[in-house]
Amino acid sequence: MAFEPVLTRNVGNPAALTLDGYRKGGGYEGLAKALKMEPDAVIDEVKRSGLRGRGGAGFSAGAKWSFIPKGKGKPKYLVCNADESEPGTFKDRLLMEKDPHQLIEGCAICCWAVQAATTYVYIRGEYTYANDVMEEAIKEAYQAGILGDSVLGSGFKLDMYMHQGAGAYICGEETGMIESLEGKRGQPRVKPPFPAVVGAFGAPTVINNVETLANVPHIVTRGADWFKSIGTDEKNTGPKLYAISGHVERPGTYETAIGIPFAELLDLAGGMYRGGKLKAYIPGGASAAILTADQAGLALDFDTMIKAGSMLGSAAVMVMDDATCMVRSVARLAKFFNHESCGQCTPCREGTNWMELLLDRIEHGKGRPTDPQLLRSVCKNMNGTALCALAEAAVGPVDSLIKRFPEEVERHIHDRACPFPHRRYFENGAA
Amino acid sequence: MSDPTTAGPGAAHPASQGPSSTAAVAKTEDNGGARAAGAAGSQRELSAAGKARLQELLRRYPTREAALIPALHVAQREWGGWLPDDAVAAVARELELPAARVYGVVTFYDLLHQHQVGRHRIRVCTNLPCMLRGSDEIMAAVREELGVGENEVTLDGRCSYVHFECLGSCDTAPMMMIDDTYHENLTPERTRRILRELD
Numbered sequence: 001m002a003f004e005p006v007l008t009r010n011v012g013n014p015a016a017l018t019l020d021g022y023r024k025g026g027g028y029e030g031l032a033k034a035l036k037m038e039p040d041a042v043i044d045e046v047k048r049s050g051l052r053g054r055g056g057a058g059f060s061a062g063a064k065w066s067f068i069p070k071g072k073g074k075p076k077y078l079v080c081n082a083d084e085s086e087p088g089t090f091k092d093r094l095l096m097e098k099d100p101h102q103l104i105e106g107c108a109i110c111c112w113a114v115q116a117a118t119t120y121v122y123i124r125g126e127y128t129y130a131n132d133v134m135e136e137a138i139k140e141a142y143q144a145g146i147l148g149d150s151v152l153g154s155g156f157k158l159d160m161y162m163h164q165g166a167g168a169y170i171c172g173e174e175t176g177m178i179e180s181l182e183g184k185r186g187q188p189r190v191k192p193p194f195p196a197v198v199g200a201f202g203a204p205t206v207i208n209n210v211e212t213l214a215n216v217p218h219i220v221t222r223g224a225d226w227f228k229s230i231g232t233d234e235k236n237t238g239p240k241l242y243a244i245s246g247h248v249e250r251p252g253t254y255e256t257a258i259g260i261p262f263a264e265l266l267d268l269a270g271g272m273y274r275g276g277k278l279k280a281y282i283p284g285g286a287s288a289a290i291l292t293a294d295q296a297g298l299a300l301d302f303d304t305m306i307k308a309g310s311m312l313g314s315a316a317v318m319v320m321d322d323a324t325c326m327v328r329s330v331a332r333l334a335k336f337f338n339h340e341s342c343g344q345c346t347p348c349r350e351g352t353n354w355m356e357l358l359l360d361r362i363e364h365g366k367g368r369p370t371d372p373q374l375l376r377s378v379c380k381n382m383n384g385t386a387l388c389a390l391a392e393a394a395v396g397p398v399d400s401l402i403k404r405f406p407e408e409v410e411r412h413i414h415d416r417a418c419p420f421p422h423r424r425y426f427e428n429g430a431a
Numbered sequence: 432m433s434d435p436t437t438a439g440p441g442a443a444h445p446a447s448q449g450p451s452s453t454a455a456v457a458k459t460e461d462n463g464g465a466r467a468a469g470a471a472g473s474q475r476e477l478s479a480a481g482k483a484r485l486q487e488l489l490r491r492y493p494t495r496e497a498a499l500i501p502a503l504h505v506a507q508r509e510w511g512g513w514l515p516d517d518a519v520a521a522v523a524r525e526l527e528l529p530a531a532r533v534y535g536v537v538t539f540y541d542l543l544h545q546h547q548v549g550r551h552r553i554r555v556c557t558n559l560p561c562m563l564r565g566s567d568e569i570m571a572a573v574r575e576e577l578g579v580g581e582n583e584v585t586l587d588g589r590c591s592y593v594h595f596e597c598l599g600s601c602d603t604a605p606m607m608m609i610d611d612t613y614h615e616n617l618t619p620e621r622t623r624r625i626l627r628e629l630d
Contacts, residue, residue, distance in 0.1 A: 075493075085596070085599070087560065087596070087597035088558075089599060089601075090599040090602060124599070125504070125542045127599065128611040159491075161491045163500075164501065165500065165540075166543050167540050167541030167543075169596065182494065182497050183494070183497045185535055185536055245560035245602055246560050251601060251602040251603075252602045253602065282559075320563065329562070329563075332557075336559075336597075340596065342539075424565075425564060426620075
């Protein structure tokens with residue numbers, strides 16, 4: 001049976017950018033329905049659906065909401081994580097640019113469920129167009145009484161604001177994001193306390209990814225059972241966006257049931273770039289361990305990826321053909337993590353620096369025979385020794401390079417040069 | 432002599448406001464005219480429109496400090512794409528924050544610039560997905576076309592460029608961002624043409 005798009009059903013329907021157009025397709029019916037339910041019943045429905053966070057960690061969204069203390073004593077916040085900075089990820093931008101009201105509706109339902117009166121959509125500063133589209137949709141929602149003093153006439157008060165970041169990967173980390181929202185350097189906090197207890201401005205705060213929240217209106221409208229009927233099993237449910245890039249013919253965002261095997265996704269994306277042969281793929285953004293061609297049959301869901309020693313992460317799938325140098329590829333990711341480490345924890349600040357240095361010298365023929373061992377030791381010293389997950393994220397690709405491509409690393413060191421010829425993608429300046 | 436347009440970043444940051452900031456202004460003047468825009472000694476303020484925007488932003492948050500990054504975006508637009516010391520001082524005054532706090536934030540974020548940039552700011556994505564589709568050649572085309580190094584400003588003040596981390600447009604790789612606009616599916620040839628057509 002062909003998969004019917006859920007989250008991307010309005011991509012290709014520019015009318016949905018306006019409130020009227022969005023409503024014609026059933027928009028805001030989920031919010032109307034939720035407002036007639038008890039907030040706890042909404043949380044239960046989302047919990048029962050099995051929806052897991054689409055930002056990377058894969059934590060149960062309903063469970064996260066249920067951690068928010070009840071009662072009206074303190075203000076509560078929803079921070080929508082639209083900082084999408086994981087290399088290879090571009091799905092949230094699509095959702096905001098093509099269907100902004102779907103996200104606003106998801107945010108509003110979440111706020112009703114946890115009784116939060118304010119949403120901040122923390123969007124990365126580079127996404128200026130998505131920000132404009134969202135601002136416009138929020139304005140329209142206020143004018144129509146969907147946001148403001150009485151959401152759809154229910155008496156529930158809700159404000160929503162866009163908040164533009166300023167270029168820092170670490171602000172995608174929950175507590176780094178809160179610090180940044182509060183006007184500080186985006187350095188993650190010690191946990192506990194978790195944001196559900198002490199979050200933005202000292203108040204209980206839910207932080208959910210754009211795609212996670214975009215699922216919510218559909219869960220409320222069509223029910224948890226419908227949501228659970230999609231996917232691999234009880235723990236991997238619902239529709240999923242896969243952002244596929246690199247050496248494929250048609251890179252792009254593809255929506256399927258969660259758990260599509262990589263090989264099938266590759267087919268959807270038109271197969272390998274210029275007829276090349278698959279060498280490796282990264283299934284979940286720069287932080288995920290690299291998988292090899294013989295693992296192409298694996299289902300792209302949370303648990304299958306963990307079992308394979310990688311992770312689904314943000315489902316940013318990067319594909320590499322057999323003319324790709326893995327050392328150079330991982331060296332580029334190491335450079336990224338070194339640049340983005342916030343510098344707060346010593347193992348991460350120093351470790352990411354060493355990773356870049358070592359991989360760079362191996363790639364450039366200056367590697368020493370002891371370097372693989374040194375890299376292993378750097379990885380070991382970074383695992384579990386920092387406040388946030390960035391250090392472990394940096395370990396993901398490096399560790400898998402040493403484990404899965406040891407001969408390629410050795411050959412760089414032995415030959416004192418990169419064995420791959422310099423690759424040109426363009427002839428005479430044209431494609 | 433080094434390129435005079437690549438600014439003198441050596442000036443010490445004023446740790447506090449008040450009398451000491453005058454000295455800091457004088458010091459920046461020594462480092463090149465570009466940093467001393469506006470009348471020496473006077474404190475340049477955000478424009479009236481900028482201040483109005485800031486008031487609007489302040490209503491969104493329970494603390495003044497939370498408006499800092501949005502305020503820096505406003506100031507950066509007013510100061511021509513970067514944040515010289517007087518821009519930082521102006522924001523610090525508006526938000527009643529020590530200038531050191533503002534500098535702490537400015538130095539943390541890639542989109543906030545402490546040093547002079549070109550009238551057009553070019554960011555070439557070179558992270559893995561773009562690298563796998565030829566961003567090296569795009570970077571080389573930019574370097575050849577502009578004739579300056581990364582983080583330097585062309586002599587006419589028109590452009591500056593940097594390699595950048597993933598800009599979330601991997602399906603249209605290779606790509607670059609010029610000011611607020613994404614340019615996608617680049618070839619070296621198209622890259623050169625886009626750069627030549629900038630005003």
